[in-house]
Amino acid sequence: AQSVTQLGSHVSVSEGALVLLRCNYSSSVPPYLFWYVQYPNQGLQLLLKYTSAATLVKGINGFEAEFKKSETSFHLTKPSAHMSDAAEYFCAVSVPGNQFYFGTGTSLTVIP
Amino acid sequence: KAGVTQTPRYLIKTRGQQVTLSCSPISGHRSVSWYQQTPGQGLQFLFEYFSETQRNKGNFPGRFSGRQFSNSRSEMNVSTLELGDSALYLCASSLVPGDTTDTQYFGPGTRLTVL
Numbered sequence: 001a002q003s004v005t006q007l008g009s010h011v012s013v014s015e016g017a018l019v020l021l022r023c024n025y026s027s028s029v030p031p032y033l034f035w036y037v038q039y040p041n042q043g044l045q046l047l048l049k050y051t052s053a054a055t056l057v058k059g060i061n062g063f064e065a066e067f068k069k070s071e072t073s074f075h076l077t078k079p080s081a082h083m084s085d086a087a088e089y090f091c092a093v094s095v096p097g098n099q100f101y102f103g104t105g106t107s108l109t110v111i112p
Numbered sequence: 113k114a115g116v117t118q119t120p121r122y123l124i125k126t127r128g129q130q131v132t133l134s135c136s137p138i139s140g141h142r143s144v145s146w147y148q149q150t151p152g153q154g155l156q157f158l159f160e161y162f163s164e165t166q167r168n169k170g171n172f173p174g175r176f177s178g179r180q181f182s183n184s185r186s187e188m189n190v191s192t193l194e195l196g197d198s199a200l201y202l203c204a205s206s207l208v209p210g211d212t213t214d215t216q217y218f219g220p221g222t223r224l225t226v227l
Contacts, residue, residue: 034215043116043202043218090155099145099168100204100216102155 002027002093006103014111019063019078021106023091026072033074034092034100035065044090050074061085086110114139116205116219124225130191133222137184137205143167144186145216146178149200158201161186162208190224198226 007022025031032051036044048059055067061084065076074091091103117136125131137144145168146158157170161180178188184205190197200223204216 036218041220041223043118043220044204046215046217049215099157099160099170101157102147104154 002031002095002098002101004091004093004101004103006089006091006106008106009104010107010109012109012111013081015083016080019076019081019085019108021076021089021091021108023065023074023076023103024072025074025091025093027093027095029095031093031095033065033067034094035059035063035074035076036090036092036102038088038090038105040087047076047089081108081110083110083112116203116217118201118203118219118222120222121220122223122225124227125193126227127193127195129193130189131193131224132187132189133201133203133224135186135188135203135205135219137186137203138217141205141207141217142184143206143208144180144184145204145206146186146188147202147204148172149202149221150198155202158188193226195226198224200224 003026005024034049035047037047038044047063048057050057050067058064063078089106092100094100119134143162145160148156159178160168164180175191180186200221202221203219206216
């Protein structure tokens with residue numbers, strides 16, 4: 001079975017500071033990993049995904065994530081936070097042919 | 113290409129009623145999944161349909177059901193509504209389940225309020 005743990009339900013950063021959102025996964029087989037972002041009153045939008053190619057994955061809006069098998073982690077980072085990055089972020093894991101498992105989400109606040 | 117569409121966007125019902133939500137996937141996508149999102153529970157998987165067949169089912173009571181039509185559009189139904197069913201219901205579509213580039217694309221959701 002697969003599962004995802006997002007450490008920190010709320011993260012606050014200053015505008016221009018580094019954004020680091022943590023995600024650890026559990027999977028008995030090589031997983032696919034995803035980060036999604038949700039803005040208020042909207043659905044989820046795909047930020048980036050890892051599907052066993054390069055371990056450093058670049059996504060939209062300047063976000064990137066690194067797959068670390070030894071640490072079973074897939075943390076999301078952005079070098080410089082922008083006010084528009086304030087949103088809810090979800091990490092998800094899946095294996096081919098199976099359902100997605102989502103973390104409980106991390107709410108990012110950007111302080112001007 | 114148009115994205116995933118969900119109708120209606122907002123619904124208000126009373127306890128005991130039933131409700132039907134609709135989802136139209138991205139053109140060409142054949143897999144549709146449904147999720148319930150609440151502040152306390154996060155995103156909970158309801159079920160997934162592919163080629164009109166339910167492939168996976170989450171841990172929800174039988175009051176929650178769904179179906180998929182030959183054009184890949186999907187509906188979910190909740191009968192005998194309870195206050196706890198108030199949530200954002202999200203639909204996601206993907207090309208083909210199990211494909212190596214399988215990615216779920218989400219609709220804007222239907223906000224259901226049960227009074």
